[in-house]
Amino acid sequence: MAQNEAAGRYAVLATQGDTPSAVLALENGQRRKLAGPNAPWLREVTLCRTDEASFPSIGRPEGEESHEFHLEQLLLAANTYAVRNARYRGSSCRGTVHSKATSANWGPWNSCGLDNDVFQYDRELGPTRRSQDLWVKLSYPFFHADRVHMPALFLCGDMDMNVPLAGGEQMYEALRSLGVPAELIIYPGAFHGITRPSYVKDRLERYLAWYGK
Numbered sequence: 001m002a003q004n005e006a007a008g009r010y011a012v013l014a015t016q017g018d019t020p021s022a023v024l025a026l027e028n029g030q031r032r033k034l035a036g037p038n039a040p041w042l043r044e045v046t047l048c049r050t051d052e053a054s055f056p057s058i059g060r061p062e063g064e065e066s067h068e069f070h071l072e073q074l075l076l077a078a079n080t081y082a083v084r085n086a087r088y089r090g091s092s093c094r095g096t097v098h099s100k101a102t103s104a105n106w107g108p109w110n111s112c113g114l115d116n117d118v119f120q121y122d123r124e125l126g127p128t129r130r131s132q133d134l135w136v137k138l139s140y141p142f143f144h145a146d147r148v149h150m151p152a153l154f155l156c157g158d159m160d161m162n163v164p165l166a167g168g169e170q171m172y173e174a175l176r177s178l179g180v181p182a183e184l185i186i187y188p189g190a191f192h193g194i195t196r197p198s199y200v201k202d203r204l205e206r207y208l209a210w211y212g213k
Contacts, residue, residue, distance in 0.1 A: 015069045018047050048077040075204055081211065142167075145174035151181035153210045155203055157190025183210070 010026040020038040024031045073083045128135050152175055154168040165186065172184040185206060187199045194200060
């Protein structure tokens with residue numbers, strides 16, 4: 001958001017569940033569109049409707065989803081899939097008490113791999129040499145891969161420092177050795193958020209092909 005407080009003027013990048021990003025001017029509480037780069041594309045497509053609903057959910061250590069435009073989810077919906085974008089109520093929006101309560105309690109399915117954010121992991125979990133039992137607990141899926149029977153698709157950036165490729169490689173090898181159908185796709189030079197257009201296109205096409213099997 002850009003702002004000129006003295007003049008009471010703001011420029012914001014706004015989006016909703018069924019509306020791609022557009023640049024708006026906010027003047028004295030009134031919105032005025034300045035630029036809508038997606039307008040030509042919107043004239044050629046019909047977007048799915050999005051609705052909000054409440055479900056019980058489990059908190060995560062941090063972050064939350066917002067009611068914004070998600071091309072990935074709309075593409076799946078357009079291909080007859082029902083998509084639930086869970087707002088998982090992470091600590092970023094629930095205050096310090098919730099944040100402290102979820103510290104080092106990520107749940108067995110939240111941490112399949114190793115994270116290179118040393119400060120965060122040392123602060124919450126401690127080094128592996130000092131907190132072996134806790135690290136083994138968080139590696140539950142890998143140590144109990146024989147309980148996984150559903151086919152799995154792993155898509156990873158080889159430069160991802162948040163959910164490193166090593167975790168996906170280990171789970172892929174474990175499942176394949178057990179005869180569970182699995183695929184591992186590695187995007188060279190990609191970080192945690194895959195942004196290169198060719199990679200984004202490839203990922204969406206692989207989603208549809210995988211679910212369509």
